[in-house]
Amino acid sequence: xxxxxxxxxxxxxxxxxxxxxxxxxxxxxxxxxxxxxxxxxxxxxxxxxxxxxxxxxxxxxxxxxxxxxxxxxxxxxxxxxxxxxxxxxxxxxxxxxxxxxxxxxxxxxxxxxxxxxxxxxxxxxxxxxxxxxxxxxxxxxxxxxxxxxxxxxxxxxxxxxxxxxxxxxxxxxxxxxxxxxxxxxxxxxxxxxxxxxxxxxxxxxxxxxxxxxxxxxxxxxxxxxxxxxxxxxxxxxxxxxxxxxxxxxxxxxxxxxxxxxxxxxxxxxxxxxxxxxxxxxxxxxxxxxxxxxxxxxxxxxxxxxxxxxxxx
Ligand code: MF3
Ligand code: CO
Ligand code: CO
Numbered sequence: 001x002x003x004x005x006x007x008x009x010x011x012x013x014x015x016x017x018x019x020x021x022x023x024x025x026x027x028x029x030x031x032x033x034x035x036x037x038x039x040x041x042x043x044x045x046x047x048x049x050x051x052x053x054x055x056x057x058x059x060x061x062x063x064x065x066x067x068x069x070x071x072x073x074x075x076x077x078x079x080x081x082x083x084x085x086x087x088x089x090x091x092x093x094x095x096x097x098x099x100x101x102x103x104x105x106x107x108x109x110x111x112x113x114x115x116x117x118x119x120x121x122x123x124x125x126x127x128x129x130x131x132x133x134x135x136x137x138x139x140x141x142x143x144x145x146x147x148x149x150x151x152x153x154x155x156x157x158x159x160x161x162x163x164x165x166x167x168x169x170x171x172x173x174x175x176x177x178x179x180x181x182x183x184x185x186x187x188x189x190x191x192x193x194x195x196x197x198x199x200x201x202x203x204x205x206x207x208x209x210x211x212x213x214x215x216x217x218x219x220x221x222x223x224x225x226x227x228x229x230x231x232x233x234x235x236x237x238x239x240x241x242x243x244x245x246x247x248x249x250x251x252x253x254x255x256x257x258x259x260x261x262x263x264x265x266x267x268x269x270x271x272x273x274x275x276x277x278x279x280x281x282x283x284x285x286x287x288x289x290x291x292x293x294x295x296x297x298x299x300x301x302x303x304x305x306x307x308x309x310x311x312x
Contacts, residue, residue, distance in 0.1 A: 031069045031259070041067075044257065047204070051255065059206060060242070060254040067259035068235050073301060073310070075166035076235050076261060080299065080311035082114045083161035083168040086130075090157050094174040096150055100132040103157065104143035111161050119160035119167055119238050126283060131158040131171075138226055138267050138275050138285040138293040151177025154187060156295045160238060168311035169234050169263050171297035182270070183292055189221050190268040190294035197246065197264040198300055201256060201307040207242045208252035214266045215247030224273035226293070229285065231263040234299055256302045261310065265297030 029040035053059045068076070086107045093103055108129040111118045118129035126140075133141035133156040134149070141156075149155070158171035173187045193214045200213035210231075218225045231244030242254035246266040254260075271291025278284035287293050299311035 030064055031067055032071070033069045048255070048257065051204075053255075058252050062254055062257055062260060063241070065236075066233055066240060066242075067257065068261055068301070069259070072166070072235060073261075075164055076168055076299070076301075076310050079116060079161045079163040079166045080168035080170075082111055082116045082163060083159055083170055083311050085114070086110045086118075086159050086161065087157065087170060087172055090172075090174060094149065094155070094157075094176060096177050098149050099145050100134070100141070100143040100147040100149070100155075101128075101145045103132060104128050104130050107157075107159055111159075116161045116163040119162045119169075120158075123238060132156070133158070133285075133293070133295070135292055136287045136290050138269070138287060139229060139295060140283045140285050142281055142283055149176045152179055152183075153177075154179055154183050154292065154294065158295070158297060162238070165236065167234050167236070167238050169238070169265075169297065169299050170311040171265065171295060172312075173294055173296060185221075186223070186268065186270050186292055186294045189217070189223065190266060191296045193217050193246070193266045193268055194264050194296040194298065197266060198298060198307050198309070201262075201264065201300060201302060203256055203258050203302050203304055203306070205256055206251050207244060207254045207256055207262070208248050209250045209256075210264060211245035211248035212250035214264075218247065218266070218268055224269045224271065226267035226269060226273055226275055228275055229267060231265045231297070233260065233262045235261040258302055258304050260302040261299060262302075263297055263299050265295060267293060267295045269293045 025038035027037050029037045120126050121129040128143045131140050132143045133139050153176040155174050160169040196217050197210045197214040200209040225247035233240030269287050271289040274288035275285050276288050300307040
């Protein structure tokens with residue numbers, strides 16, 4: 001008797017939800033595409049509704065504000081073109097004897113002369129236009145006239161560009177002169193770790209799959225993964241949900257659905273995973289044990305078939 005009654009309530013609840021949805025089928029879609037709801041995200045919503053979200057696994061339904069429409073994707077791509085140009089320019093400039101403020105100023109000039117803004121500048125008080133993180137610096141290194149590149153250095157340059165309200169975020173590793181085989185292996189493996197993370201970013205699967213793939217490859221190579229910082233949603237803001245861990249369990253965290261844009265940006269240490277924040281500048285993140293660290297970052301779009309790289 002009781003279960004019959006419960007079933008009936010569930011049935012009516014479902015009917016009511018359907019009614020609500022049906023009434024809106026000819027309305028403009030919530031994503032802002034201008035198309036009718038029924039021709040746009042109606043099936044998408046139904047698919048999410050059908051999925052089971054298991055609290056025990058900390059699985060999260062994506063909020064609508066994280067779903068980017070075609071115009072949003074074009075906006076992010078336009079910002080990405082300039083961002084990519086700035087990262088390419090660094091290839092020409094990174095060499096022995098150059099100070100990192102010179103690199104910062106060149107990137108700043110490139111981005112602003114293309115009508116865009118270097119998003120790091122002034123972000124939560126960050127004092128320069130890009131992040132440059134050398135050797136044992138994990139991320140958020142502040143460019144400085146006093147920091148002069150020398151042969152054997154490895155560095156991450158992380159650039160974010162915003163244009164017309166859209167953000168593109170990517171970083172790459174650069175090398176100076178002759179570097180050690182050990183440093184080269186760290187750089188190459190970290191890039192592979194980012195790529196397996198991107199390959200694991202599949203629609204209708206979970207964001208935790210990214211970290212599960214990254215973590216596995218990192219540990220197989222004897223490296224540790226920084227977990228105090230991670231990737232993030234990006235697009236209409238610099239930093240959005242979800243937090244993207246690079247070492248976690250599969251099938252956890254936010255459901256990845258078409259239209260979500262996020263970064264995959266593993267920070268991989270040759271030694272231990274612990275990091276410290278500089279207590280004078282409050283930005284520079286270093287490995288606690290002084291070991292080398294590497295990072296690569298791409299901005300990706302979740303599509304119906306997988307991940308599409310928007311910025312790299
Ligand atoms: N670009 C970094 C990221 O990948 C963030 C840098 S924030 C700054 O998320 F303030 F340090 F610039
Ligand atoms: Co970045
Ligand atoms: Co980022």
